Amino acid sequence: MSSEVGPASQPPTIYDVARAAGVSIASVSRVLNAQGNPRADTRDRVLQAVAELGFVPDGAARALSARLKEVVGVVVRRPPWHEASMFTDEDENLQFPDMINRGMEIVAQRHGFDLLVRTVDLQEPDAGSRIFALARKSDGIILHDRVLDPDQLDRLARQLPVVTLAGRPTPSTANVHGDNDGGMRAVARHLIADHGYRTLAYLAGHEGSPDSLARGSALADEARAAGVTLLEGEDWRGGYQAEGGAAAIERLIAAGARLPRAIVCANDQSAIGVLHALAHHGVAVPDDVAVTGFDDIPVARHLRPQLTSVRQSIQDLGATAFETLYSMIGGAGSAVRGRDIALPTQLVRRQSCGCDPQSAAPRKAEEAG
Amino acid sequence: MSSEVGPASQPPTIYDVARAAGVSIASVSRVLNAQGNPRADTRDRVLQAVAELGFVPDGAARALSARLKEVVGVVVRRPPWHEASMFTDEDENLQFPDMINRGMEIVAQRHGFDLLVRTVDLQEPDAGSRIFALARKSDGIILHDRVLDPDQLDRLARQLPVVTLAGRPTPSTANVHGDNDGGMRAVARHLIADHGYRTLAYLAGHEGSPDSLARGSALADEARAAGVTLLEGEDWRGGYQAEGGAAAIERLIAAGARLPRAIVCANDQSAIGVLHALAHHGVAVPDDVAVTGFDDIPVARHLRPQLTSVRQSIQDLGATAFETLYSMIGGAGSAVRGRDIALPTQLVRRQSCGCDPQSAAPRKAEEAG
DNA sequence: GCACGTCCGGTAAGCGCTTACTTGGGCTGC
DNA sequence: GCAGCCCAAGTAAGCGCTTACCGGACGTGC
Numbered sequence: 001m002s003s004e005v006g007p008a009s010q011p012p013t014i015y016d017v018a019r020a021a022g023v024s025i026a027s028v029s030r031v032l033n034a035q036g037n038p039r040a041d042t043r044d045r046v047l048q049a050v051a052e053l054g055f056v057p058d059g060a061a062r063a064l065s066a067r068l069k070e071v072v073g074v075v076v077r078r079p080p081w082h083e084a085s086m087f088t089d090e091d092e093n094l095q096f097p098d099m100i101n102r103g104m105e106i107v108a109q110r111h112g113f114d115l116l117v118r119t120v121d122l123q124e125p126d127a128g129s130r131i132f133a134l135a136r137k138s139d140g141i142i143l144h145d146r147v148l149d150p151d152q153l154d155r156l157a158r159q160l161p162v163v164t165l166a167g168r169p170t171p172s173t174a175n176v177h178g179d180n181d182g183g184m185r186a187v188a189r190h191l192i193a194d195h196g197y198r199t200l201a202y203l204a205g206h207e208g209s210p211d212s213l214a215r216g217s218a219l220a221d222e223a224r225a226a227g228v229t230l231l232e233g234e235d236w237r238g239g240y241q242a243e244g245g246a247a248a249i250e251r252l253i254a255a256g257a258r259l260p261r262a263i264v265c266a267n268d269q270s271a272i273g274v275l276h277a278l279a280h281h282g283v284a285v286p287d288d289v290a291v292t293g294f295d296d297i298p299v300a301r302h303l304r305p306q307l308t309s310v311r312q313s314i315q316d317l318g319a320t321a322f323e324t325l326y327s328m329i330g331g332a333g334s335a336v337r338g339r340d341i342a343l344p345t346q347l348v349r350r351q352s353c354g355c356d357p358q359s360a361a362p363r364k365a366e367e368a369g
Numbered sequence: 370m371s372s373e374v375g376p377a378s379q380p381p382t383i384y385d386v387a388r389a390a391g392v393s394i395a396s397v398s399r400v401l402n403a404q405g406n407p408r409a410d411t412r413d414r415v416l417q418a419v420a421e422l423g424f425v426p427d428g429a430a431r432a433l434s435a436r437l438k439e440v441v442g443v444v445v446r447r448p449p450w451h452e453a454s455m456f457t458d459e460d461e462n463l464q465f466p467d468m469i470n471r472g473m474e475i476v477a478q479r480h481g482f483d484l485l486v487r488t489v490d491l492q493e494p495d496a497g498s499r500i501f502a503l504a505r506k507s508d509g510i511i512l513h514d515r516v517l518d519p520d521q522l523d524r525l526a527r528q529l530p531v532v533t534l535a536g537r538p539t540p541s542t543a544n545v546h547g548d549n550d551g552g553m554r555a556v557a558r559h560l561i562a563d564h565g566y567r568t569l570a571y572l573a574g575h576e577g578s579p580d581s582l583a584r585g586s587a588l589a590d591e592a593r594a595a596g597v598t599l600l601e602g603e604d605w606r607g608g609y610q611a612e613g614g615a616a617a618i619e620r621l622i623a624a625g626a627r628l629p630r631a632i633v634c635a636n637d638q639s640a641i642g643v644l645h646a647l648a649h650h651g652v653a654v655p656d657d658v659a660v661t662g663f664d665d666i667p668v669a670r671h672l673r674p675q676l677t678s679v680r681q682s683i684q685d686l687g688a689t690a691f692e693t694l695y696s697m698i699g700g701a702g703s704a705v706r707g708r709d710i711a712l713p714t715q716l717v718r719r720q721s722c723g724c725d726p727q728s729a730a731p732r733k734a735e736e737a738g
Numbered sequence: 739g740c741a742c743g744t745c746c747g748g749t750a751a752g753c754g755c756t757t758a759c760t761t762g763g764g765c766t767g768c
Numbered sequence: 769g770c771a772g773c774c775c776a777a778g779t780a781a782g783c784g785c786t787t788a789c790c791g792g793a794c795g796t797g798c
Contacts, residue, residue, distance in 0.1 A: 026778060035757080038777085058433075064753090065757085067756095071485070109488075119471070137428035159380045404786085406745070430785040743796080745793090746791105755783090756783090758780095765772100
C-alpha cells in the first residue's frame with residue numbers, strides 16, 4: 001500500500017556485487033582496486049554487476065581496512081562573536097580562508113580526497129579537543145592561522161601529518177605562507193619612493209601572528225632604511241578584521257591623534273574597516289590618508305577607492321598546503337617536515353594608495369605639513 | 370639516535386585504553402558512550418586512562434560499527450571556468466554557498482557532525498558519480514542549487530537522506546529556500562509604488578533555477594498588477610554571476626537597446642556585474658538606472674552605490690538545511706520528506722534603488738521620457 | 739540457607755571492506 | 769605422463785570500534 005519512498009533500500013555492499021557476479025568478494029575488491037590480474041571475463045562480470053547495482057564502496061569500511069580515509073581535516077579559526085557590530089553579521093572575515101579551502105579542495109579532488117572543514121572558536125575551552133576529534137576522522141590536518149598552541153600542535157603532529165598555513169614550521173610539521181617579506185617591502189617602497197609619503201602606520205593583525213609579524217618587520221625595515229616615521233604598537237592593532245580596523249581608527253580619532261599619511265594594514269579585511277572609519281569621519285582616501293591592504297581578496301576591487309593590496313594567489317596557498325600534506329600522508333613525511341614554503345606575492349596598485357585609477361601609475365603626492 | 374619526529378606513534382586504540390585501565394574494551398566503550406551503568410571506580414579508571422593516553426576513537430571504526438559517520442556531504446556547484454575574464458580569478462561567486470555552509474557547520478558542530486564539502490563542475494561527465502562517491506562517506510547529503518538531475522536525485526535519495534537548497538522537494542527529499550515570492554514582491558512594490566518606476570527588467574539566473582523562476586514570476590505578477598512594463602527573456606540572463614550580468618548589459622548596450630528605469634537582478638553577484646558594466650558606460654546608478662540584487666551578500670553594502678537587495682538570513686538557510694537533514698538521519702524522515710521549507714526574507718533599501726543614503730527613505734524619482 | 743533477580747563487565751560477533759595466504763587447475767619441461 | 773610452476777580466485781584474518789549475549793557476584797525474600 002505505502003509507496004515507500006526514501007532510504008528504504010540500503011546501498012548495496014560488496015557481497016551483493018559478488019553474488020550478482022558469481023564471484024567472491026575478494027575478486028570484486030581486486031577488480032575495483034586493480035590488484036592482481038583478474039581474467040577478462042571475471043572483470044567484466046564484476047564490472048557489470050557493479051554498474052547494475054550502482055555499487056560504491058562504503059567509505060568507513062574502506063577507511064578502516066585500508067587505513068586510509070581519503071579525508072583531510074581543515075581547521076579554520078572562527079572570529080569571536082561580537083554582538084551589535086556593524087560588521088557582525090557579515091562574517092566576511094572568512095572569505096580569505098574560504099578561498100584557500102577552495103584551492104585545497106580542487107587539488108584534493110584530483111587525489112580522491114575530500115575536505116572535512118571545521119571552524120573553531122578559540123574562546124571555547126575545548127577548542128583543542130575538537131581538533132583532535134577531527135583528526136580521527138582524517139588522514140591529515142591543515143591548520144589555518146595558528147589555532148593550536150605549540151604543545152598541542154606537537155602532540156597532534158605525532159599522530160598524523162600536519163601542515164600549517166601562515167604559521168611557523170616545527171620539526172614535525174610543514175608550513176605554507178605567502179611571501180610576506182617581499183610583498184610588504186614592495187608596498188613600503190611604493191608608498192615611500194613612488195608616492196613620497198613620510199609618515200606611515202602599520203595596523204597589525206592578530207597578536208603573535210607570524211604573518212602579521214613578518215609583514216610588520218619588513219615594513220619597519222624599509223621605513224628605517226628610508227628614514228621615514230612608522231607608527232605601530234598597541235594603538236595600531238586591527239586583529240585582521242574589519243571591525244578591529246574600524247575600532248582602531250575610531251579610537252585614534254577620538255583621542256585626537258594625528259593620522260599618518262598612509263596606513264598600511266596587515267590584511268584587506270582590516271583595511272575595509274579602516275576605510276569605513278575614515279569615510280565616517282570625512283577623511284579623504286587617498287588624498288588625506290592613503291590605505292593599503294594585504295591578500296587582495298575579491299572585494300578589494302569593489303571598494304571605493306579600490307584597495308591597493310598585495311596579491312597572493314590565495315588558491316595556490318591552499319593547493320600547496322594540500323599537496324604538501326598529501327605527500328606526507330603518502331609517507332614522504334621526512335622530505336617536507338620542518339619546511340617553510342613561501343609563495344610569491346605581487347603588489348597590486350589601485351586607488352587607495354594614491355595611484356591614478358585609469359593609468360594605475362603612481363602620482364607623486366606632497367605630504368601635508 | 371634519530372630523534373624521531375612526526376607520526377611515529379600511532380594514535381592509541383581502545384585496546385590500549387582497556388589495558389591501561391585494566392578492563393575490557395567493552396567497558397571502555399560503555400563508559401565513553403554512556404551505555405549501561407558502569408561502577409564509579411570503573412568509570413574513573415577508564416576516564417583516567419583515556420585522559421592519559423589522549424584517546425579519541427577512530428572515526429572510521431566507529432562509523433562502521435555504529436552505522437553512523439557523523440558526516441554530512443555538501444555539494445556545491447562550481448561555476449564553469451572562463452579564461453580571461455575580469456571576474457575569473459575572483460571566484461567570489463562562491464560567497465553565497467560558502468556562507469550557507471558556514472550556517473550548516475555551526476549547527477552541525479552542535480550535533481557532533483562535520484561537513485564534507487565538495488564542489489562539482491557540472492560540465493564534467495562524471496559529476497553524478499562524484500556525488501554518489503561522496504554519499505558513501507556521509508550519513509546524508511545536502512545539495513546546493515540543483516546539481517543532480519531528477520533521476521539521479523531520486524536514486525540518491527533512495528540510499529540516504531537528501532536535502533536540497535533552492536530546488537524543489539521530491540517525494541523523497543526536502544527542500545529549503547528563501548521566501549522568493551515575498552522578497553521579490555517587496556522589491557517590486559518598492560520600485561513601482563515608492564519610486565514610481567514604470568519600466569523594469571528582470572535579469573534572470575541559471576536557466577531553470579527554481580529560485581530564479583520564482584523570483585521572476587513574482588516580479589512579473591506585481592508588474593502586471595501595476596500595469597508596468599517588464600523586460601525579460603533571453604537577453605536578460607545573468608546566470609547568477611557577476612560576469613554574466615556584465616555581459617548581458619554589454620550586449621544590450623552594444624545592440625543599442627534602451628535600458629529600463631530599473632534592473633532587478635536575480636541575485637547580488639549578477640547585480641555586481643551590472644553595476645560594473647553600467648559604470649563602464651557612464652550610466653548613473655540610481656539616477657539613470659536603478660539596480661537591485663537579491664540575497665544581500667556582505668559585499669552588497671560595500672559597493673558604490675550600496676546595493677539594495679533582499680536579505681535572506683543566509684546562515685539560517687544552511688542551519689535549517691542541516692537541521693532538516695539531521696532529523697531525517699535520526700529517522701524522522703517521513704516527517705519532513707517532501708516538505709518545502711521557506712525562510713523569511715526582508716527588503717534592504719540602500720542606494721542603488723534610488724533611496725537616500727542617509728535616511729534610507731525612498732525618494733520619488735520622476736521617470737525620464 | 740537457598741532460589742531467584744539484579745547488575746556489572748567480559749566475551750565475541752559483527753560492521754564492510756582489503757589483502758595475506760591458500761587452493762587448485764592448467765601449463766611447461768623432461 | 770608426471771613433477772613442478774604459475775596464476776587466478778577463494779578463504780579467512782583482520783582494521784577498531786559497538787553491542788547482544790552471557791556468566792558470575794551480589795542482594796533480596798522466604
